[in-house]
Amino acid sequence: MTGEGKKILLVDDDENLVEAMKVTLLSQNYEVITAFDGEDGVKKVKEEKPDLIILDIMMDKKHGYDVCAELKRDPVFSSIPVIILTGVGEHLHEKEWSHHQGLTLDAEDFIEKPIKPTELLGRIKELLS
Numbered sequence: 001m002t003g004e005g006k007k008i009l010l011v012d013d014d015e016n017l018v019e020a021m022k023v024t025l026l027s028q029n030y031e032v033i034t035a036f037d038g039e040d041g042v043k044k045v046k047e048e049k050p051d052l053i054i055l056d057i058m059m060d061k062k063h064g065y066d067v068c069a070e071l072k073r074d075p076v077f078s079s080i081p082v083i084i085l086t087g088v089g090e091h092l093h094e095k096e097w098s099h100h101q102g103l104t105l106d107a108e109d110f111i112e113k114p115i116k117p118t119e120l121l122g123r124i125k126e127l128l129s
Contacts, residue, residue: 003030006128007048010034011041011067012056012085017113021054024117030124038062042070045077052128054120055107057086072106081127082106085120087113 008030012018015036022032033048035041039061045053053071057064064084071077084107109123 003028003124003128005031006052007031007033007050008124009041009044009048009050009053011036011038011044011053011059011064013037013059014056021117021120024121025124028121038064038067041067045071045080049077050080052124053080053082054085054124055082057084068107078106081108083109083111083123083127085111085113085115 003025008025010018010021010025010032011034012021013036018034018036022034025032033044033050035044037060041053041055041059042062044050055064055067064086068082068084071080071082108127111120111123
């Protein structure tokens with residue numbers, strides 16, 4: 001089975017998107033943990049030690065850029081692959097949410113929303129192999 005034994009953390013404030021991605025990931029036998037803001041996302045990483053993190057950028061409490069930077073600075077968590085999944089492209093004119101800022105992160109992948117489930121699964125499989 002594809003995701004057998006692999007744990008993925010979804011961090012996004014869009015509950016409908018999280019639920020849709022969760023269903024997709026569960027269908028491939030991944031274990032799925034969810035968080036709906038950046039602070040809870042960091043907490044879940046420390047508690048659950050996932051194999052991969054799918055991280056939104058624009059969230060309350062702590063945005064994804066800060067979450068990713070914090071995790072990549074910590075030697076305990078820095079090797080966990082991070083996929084930045086965001087609709088930030090529609091906000092590129094806003095100084096706070098630049099694509100350049102996303103590319104300067106140590107995230108392993110950067111994906112614009114919306115993404116097809118098959119493409120997301122392909123990228124996850126590649127990063128976990």
